[in-house]
Amino acid sequence: MPQLPAQRSWQKRLHEIIYEADTPAGKYFDIGLIMTIVASVIVVMIDSVASINAEYGLLLLSLEWLFTVIFTIEYIFRLLCVKSPWLYARSFFGVVDLLAILPSFIGLFFPGTQYLLSVRILRLLRIFRVLKLANYLTEAQTLRQALRASSRKISVFLLAVFAMVVILGSIMYLIEGPEHGFTNIPISVYWAIVTLTTVGYGDIAPMTALGKIIASLIMIIGYGIIAVPTGIVTVELSQAQKKRQKVSTQACPNCSSEGHDTDAVYCKYCGHKL
Numbered sequence: 001m002p003q004l005p006a007q008r009s010w011q012k013r014l015h016e017i018i019y020e021a022d023t024p025a026g027k028y029f030d031i032g033l034i035m036t037i038v039a040s041v042i043v044v045m046i047d048s049v050a051s052i053n054a055e056y057g058l059l060l061l062s063l064e065w066l067f068t069v070i071f072t073i074e075y076i077f078r079l080l081c082v083k084s085p086w087l088y089a090r091s092f093f094g095v096v097d098l099l100a101i102l103p104s105f106i107g108l109f110f111p112g113t114q115y116l117l118s119v120r121i122l123r124l125l126r127i128f129r130v131l132k133l134a135n136y137l138t139e140a141q142t143l144r145q146a147l148r149a150s151s152r153k154i155s156v157f158l159l160a161v162f163a164m165v166v167i168l169g170s171i172m173y174l175i176e177g178p179e180h181g182f183t184n185i186p187i188s189v190y191w192a193i194v195t196l197t198t199v200g201y202g203d204i205a206p207m208t209a210l211g212k213i214i215a216s217l218i219m220i221i222g223y224g225i226i227a228v229p230t231g232i233v234t235v236e237l238s239q240a241q242k243k244r245q246k247v248s249t250q251a252c253p254n255c256s257s258e259g260h261d262t263d264a265v266y267c268k269y270c271g272h273k274l
Helices: 003-019 024-047 050-080 085-090 092-099 102-106 113-130 134-176 185-196 209-243
Strands: none
Touching: 003 024, 003 050, 024 050, 024 113, 050 085, 050 092, 050 102, 050 113, 085 092, 092 102, 092 113, 102 113, 134 185, 134 209, 185 209
């Protein structure tokens, strides 16, 4: 029992260093972490260049594992210094922190997966908290609320688009046939998606007059469809901006969540006192 207060004090101190950027120690830790993240991503990118890998492969591999060990220790510390480790592990940054180290270990069994370590670049999103750019955090919170509010509408829209390309792809398969490159319905659906999104790779193209007419209609529809999700998000973004409140850089000591209002006393995600 006497060790319990000391343990809580140790966890609190570790939490201040790792999660808070208000103290000198916390700021130095975060700046050092950001520099390490940038260096690790550069190493991963350089390692993918065959000529450099052939000459400095062993050095790059050693650096890669050094960064992996550092991030693994940091991830463990992050779990130890919060009161609800599972809440942190399920959060956005918790998942990103885990993905930042998993590819190295998976690469031991499946060579090549270590290049997925470039996902570490997502960890740089913490720079907004480190530099105390609370205004950017507020804007990010507004954008997140708008995307969350429009998610159902966009899901229905994407389902309608999926149904459309399946129907159009089936029609083009019947019209053009295998002799014009539309060898099956999945290939025809792929062509419909490429055409509807106005990408137009050109690997498959209709040859008949009716096929070209339908393709032209699909391309015109594609330009109109692009504006639909944009309009949905814009409306929700406008609504979110009307209701937005400034957020602070403070992290919850229980679940490590951020994005709290500046006058918040309790965490909006787990209810723990800030």
